Amino acid sequence: MSDFFSAFFDDLPQLRSGLWVTLQATVLGALLALLLSFVLGLMSVSRLLVLRGVSRVVVEFFRGTSLYIQLFWLHYAMPPLTGYELTPLLCGVVAFGLNYGAYGSEVVRGAVNSVPRAQYEAAVALNMTPLRRMRKVILPQAWVQMIPSFTNLLIQLLKCTPLLWLISAADLMTVIQQLRDRTGETLTAYMTLLVTYFVLAYALTLLMNLLERSAKRRLGLQTGAGSLLRGRSAAEAVASTAGGAR
């Protein structure tokens, strides 16, 4: 075990760059997914059949074909087919963004639909333009509802980042695998990796809880300090993943 940790501390620069790749993939992938969630989600509550139809097809396509296939397709199949080649990290960001964007759009759709009808009617009665109605009335309320589900999706996205190892992006998993190959400390190496992911997952959950708290405050809802430390709620974990599979 000491072998592993002495190698671990010798290789800190590589580890730091591996962690950086993993974090970049997570954050950039999540931002792309967030953007797509809103675009596809708002399209799916549109009054225009074309927009709803396009959104449905795109969402079902990216949810139905496995993330793993999408990533490999971008990495292996796209260059010969189109002549464009993405860097491994960018492949990851695009694949994570598309896949989780599709799942996220269902979250956006559900949250927008869950805002009480009367809110919508009041905004119409006040003669608000559709854009203003969405921005000032519907979305601020829907946003609070979305955050717990987005937290779950974000953790799932983080849990998919070791896939980068397979398309030879030098992510955290790659670096730790190299350490393991050199020291032969299989158990220690993988436990270290698992614990790192666990810590990352908890840090992200905490950040998202902070975000939820500030979003609730803006609506004037009560929030206790305890809400920060709680993990992802079980019921929400179930709802979002189950919803995701649908």
Added chain:
Amino acid sequence: MNGFDWSAARDALPLVLEGFEVTLLATVLGTLVAAVLGLAIAIAGRAPSRFVTVPVRVVMEFIRSTPLLVQLVGAAALFTFVEPLTIGIVVLGIHYSTYTSEVYRAGIDGVPKGQWEACRALSLSPRRTWQAVILPQAVRNVLPALGNYAISMFKETPFLAVITVQEMVFEARKYGADHFAYTEAFTLAGLVFLVASYPTSLLMRKLEKRLGH
């Protein structure tokens, strides 16, 4: 730049479908493990002693928050004497049991309190309380959610290719490497996923409606 080669796609199809059988096998057995283990965990989570419930919760939370891929690769590296497919099924099953146990928990919590009280009033043994009263009602509520997890698991079975299980994506990748036809092989595998998972998810939605969710 060489476009899409239809004859390569036709060549790859039998291999991909052969791999699909392994994919299905892993999904079905993995789901079984997850369904049974998840129930056991959910019941253990309601044990009267904190010495049981707290460790169970901590371990579950750890498994749930860490990547399946790392768990698979780690297990395969540690248990080299076990067949990869077995490791794959067990790890998939354990990983998903952390999700399904939450589903069961919600289902058990959804059984009205009066049912528990009635069992006590009739002085049923704990075993009979669970078997004859609580579980039949809880399991009915959780069926659609379990089905959705099975679909999720199905889409994560390509992870097994990493530990050399010869499932669909493994075969597709091999064909792609041998014939330099990654485009055709991966497109095909993706379509098989879509064709298999979309109708199943529609079925689950129907089941959900029928059970009145």
